[in-house]
Amino acid sequence: MTVTAQRAGQSMWLLCGGCRTPVPAARFRRALHVCEACGRHAPVGARERIDQLADEGSAVALPAPPGAEDPLGFADLVPYRQRLRAARAATGLAEAIACARVTVHGLPAVLAVLDFGFLGGSLGTAVGEAFARAAETALQRRCPLVVVSASGGARMQEGTLSLLQMAKTTQALAELDRAGLLTVSVLTDPTYGGVAASFASLCDVLLAEPGARCGFAGPRVIEQTTGEPLPPGFQTAEFLLDRGLIDGVVPRSHLRQALAHLLRTAAPGARARLARTAARTAGRPAAALVTAPERLAAADAWDTVRLARDLGRPTTRDYLDRLVEDFTELRGDRTGADDPAVVGGLGRLAGQPVVVLGHQKGHRIDELRRTNFGMPGPAGYRKARRVMRLAARLRLPVVTFVDTPGAEPGRAAEEQGQSGAIAECLRAMLRLPVPVVSVVTGEGGSGGALALAAADRLLVLEHAYYSVISPEGCAAILWKDRAAAPDAARALRFDAPALLRAGVADGVVPEPPGGAHADPAATAERVGAAVAGVLRELLGTDERRRLAQRAARYRANPADRLEGLARSADEPAA
Known part of the structure; x- marks a missing residue:
């Protein structure tokens, strides 16, 4: 499913993980990692995602908080600490989430973006803490929180401590609810398990990229449990939209504009300015x-x-x-x-x-x-x-x-x-x-x-x-x-x-x-x-x-x- 690269002379070409069509790497990046032939939305790293959504030069990274580094001394085929080192080397991230203060079309917001390339974007203690701090930053700055999810679920290597992050992140969103601040969730491929069953599904507005697979249990687990084959397109963004579970399916090329529309409508500053204008013009007869x-x-x-x-x-x-x-x-x-x-x-x-x-x-x-x-x-x-x-x-x-x-x-x-x-x-x-x-x-x-x-x-x-x-x-x-x-x-x-x-x-x-x-x-x-x-x-x-x-x-x-x-x-x- 991943996009592969091969050299042809001095130019780098990429092979679409969906239709296997080769495309020049530079053109693929300009297309925001969307295949022009089949429309497949390829995975995007957290940092690149922030660059795609934020105004140029506006992103100010929030510091990555420490997590419980291997709290269980966990080892399967590979020790957990070794997996963490490999993920950090591959992504350049300290953890599976990157958070930043940004502007989108000049409108302030806080972005919290999961990176599937870091242990499947799994929800561990450091990710939960970083998300909570991003929500607190949005609360302090009185601006919307935008979450972009790509995750397989809660991180097994951290046991019950990982499970509790579902409650921590949900509580963080509840504080933004009480403050009347807009929250937007963007579901990307894939978003499953504990992330889908917590903050990714609780925001005011739920958007998804075309074809993104989202759900609690994965299709393999469902088929093995029920013994029944699943219909084509099951758990895709379009499937969820038809069933009233999300608000919209937005192509990556339109996502930044869609967020700007929401921010222009629901930003507290804009609401306050218009309320003051309305107060000054009150009493005028309706035309x-x-x-x-x-x-x-x-x-x-x-x-x-x-x-x-x-x-x-x-x-x-x-x-x-x-x-x-x-x-x-x-x-x-x-x-x-x-x-x-x-x-x-x-x-x-x-x-x-x-x-x-x-x-x-x-x-x-x-x-x-x-x-x-x-x-x-x-x-x-x-x-x-x-x-x-x-x-x-x-x-x-x-x-x-x-x-x-x-x-x-x-x-x-x-x-x-x-x-x-x-x-x-x-x-x-x-x-x-x-x-x-x-x-x-x-x-x-x-x-x-x-x-x-x-x-x-x-x-x-x-x-x-x-x-x-x-x-x-x-x-x-x-x-x-x-x-x-x-x-x-x-x-x-x-x-x-x-x-x-x-x-x-x-x-x-x-x-x-x-x-x-x-x-x-x-x-x-x-x-x-x-x-x-x-x-x-x-x-x-x-x-x-x-x-x-x-x-x-x-x-x-x-x-x-x-x-x-x-x-x-x-x-x-x-």
Whole structure:
């Protein structure tokens, strides 16, 4: 599997360990040790990895702490001390980890990088201590910690002392969690055992290089234990991504830029500067936002439903593409599934670092099928809750885009705890200590919508609706006839003017003539301006006061809302 070298005249050539294609060594290094023929990501030493990720000349190595040098007097075929000497000679490292203070695109971070060439990147006492000190350095300097793993697991030659390093490194990450500092883990080939089962899997964001093999038990152990062959691609980065266990697969050539995006969003210094700016601009009215119902044109409720469902309306991903810079998507619920009906991640909206969540449908039938027509299952709500928790820790405001006919009502969703997943997501959102703005962009159906809409401020697009049930569902239950859906829509009074009068919505974003689908770019511009204005207002308020107002919002007297609804129509409510 290793890259081999051979001389041809005066030039050095390397042979790819995957496809066996020869390539000039200099070109291979320029390609960051990635084969141009087959895309295989060859192993990289810790020092070279730091050079690849850090700004030139920015790396300041952290001193390597002493470990328990051969605490057991261990010897197998070769004495442990002899193995250590050979590893040090081969890698030039004192141990299987190198740590440094760096900048990435000018943004400060601490890097902790394991070197597989040093006894398989195994986790021994010196490695655990070096990792803990790197985390403490990040804590002292108030900057993110980035971990790059390549390891076979805990170091057997140090016995139980090695095992305890899993707890030491986990505790070090817990301190960064409490401090609200971003941690990023980059999984490279291979990452197994005690490293995978501790710090490599516990960071806020988990990225992996293409083809990297990651897991607790290695494939040989699994096959020998179970007696069953494993499927192709088992435990690869792509396998983990499909199952919601990591956030992304990033080619080595894009890794530095991906880290810069995360650092720009979650760096404490950037967050503090923008919070000060928001405080200075608080009180300015949100642009492109209607707060007086009489300013909205009257529309038939059933026409609103048809416009809200138009396949041309911008989706959450469309809004992300147009409004959010440096977006990093966070995938999966980390328990075995990723639901494409919910999209979430970190980025910057109008310069403000934010966490974004939204229902995702699609424009084509294949997209709609893949996203289950925007109806999330339990994994989607668990993913949303995970992303919300990260927002709370990093002190990033949350923006949600709501567009779903409702939560998935199928058998599998029920078996996996759909009700509990929605309830937990709703509770997490109500408890968020950061500002929360929700925008109903199309359909706002039932508890499946509310789970992403329990916000400080709720905005609604002019031709969107927000309802306890779909008009078809209401008609089937109460009219005993789904064909009565237009009558149910009018009776439910869930259009934008009614929501504004009832105090359910705080503002309405006008749509271009013909609806949002007629001019998606103009719609996105209006939504972005409205959200940015509301965020400025919320960021300028005291947290305790904001939380009290959020609690009061949902404790409001229903009679007040009913009075507003009664004024929204000439006839009494059905």
